[in-house]
Amino acid sequence: MDKISQIIENFRKRNIDAEYFHSLNEVKQKILDLIPVDISIGIGNSQTLKAMEISQLLSARGNIVYDKTFATTKEESKRLKKESLLAEWYITGSNAISKDGHIVNIDHSGNRVAAMIYGPEKVIVVIGTNKIEDTLDAAIHRARNHAAPLNAKRAGFNPPCIKLKKCVDCKTTDRVCYNLVVIEGQHLKDRMKVFIVNEDLGF
Numbered sequence: 019m020d021k022i023s024q025i026i027e028n029f030r031k032r033n034i035d036a037e038y039f040h041s042l043n044e045v046k047q048k049i050l051d052l053i054p055v056d057i058s059i060g061i062g063n064s065q066t067l068k069a070m071e072i073s074q075l076l077s078a079r080g081n082i083v084y085d086k087t088f089a090t091t092k093e094e095s096k097r098l099k100k101e102s103l104l105a106e107w108y109i110t111g112s113n114a115i116s117k118d119g120h121i122v123n124i125d126h127s128g129n130r131v132a133a134m135i136y137g138p139e140k141v142i143v144v145i146g147t148n149k150i151e152d153t154l155d156a157a158i159h160r161a162r163n164h165a166a167p168l169n170a171k172r173a174g175f176n177p178p179c180i181k182l183k184k185c186v187d188c189k190t191t192d193r194v195c196y197n198l199v200v201i202e203g204q205h206l207k208d209r210m211k212v213f214i215v216n217e218d219l220g221f
Contacts, residue, residue: 060102
C-alpha cells in the first residue's frame with residue numbers, strides 16, 4: 019500500500035472520510051458537485067481556499083456563504099465568524115496532518131477550529147501534500163514553527179517567531195497561536211472529509 023492509500027485508510031479508521039486529488043481544480047469541482055445549492059456554508063480563512071475562489075463560486079450560484087474575508091468592518095467580520103459556526107457545511111484548510119490520521123491546527127481567535135469540532139453538520143478539510151507529516155509530533159511542530167509565523171506575517175502581526183522562524187511560546191500582544199487543536203477522529207462517521215491534493219498549498 020502506498021503512502022497516500024495508507025493515510026486515507028488511517029483517516030477512515032478514525033471515522034474521517036479521505037480522498038486524493040491530482041489538482042486543486044479537481045477538488046473545486048468535487049466541492050461544487052457535493053454541496054447542495056440550497057444550504058449555508060461557513061468558510062475557514064485559508065490560502066488554499068482563496069486560491070480556489072470557492073467562496074465566490076458558491077455565493078455566485080446561490081449558496082449562503084459566511085466568509086469573514088468578505089467583511090468590510092471588524093464588526094461584520096465578527097458576525098460572519100459567528101454565523102459560520104451555525105452553517106450547515108463548513109470548508110477549511112489545515113496547518114498539518116499526520117500519516118496516522120491526525121488533523122492539527124493553530125488558531126488566533128479559534129473560530130475555525132471551533133467549527134471543525136462542533137456545529138456544522140458536514141466539514142470539508144482541503145490540504146496539500148506539503149502538509150503531510152510522519153507523526154503527530156511532527157505535525158504539531160509544523161503548525162507551531164512553520165504555519166503560525168507565516169500566518170502571523172500575512173495577518174499583519176509581528177511576534178518573535180517571524181524573525182526567529184520558530185515558536186518561542188511568546189506572551190506578546192502579537193501572538194497568533196492561542197488555540198492548538200488536534201482532531202483525532204469523529205464520533206459521527208459521515209461528518210468530516212479530508213481532501214488531499216497533490217500540490218503545495220498554503221502555509
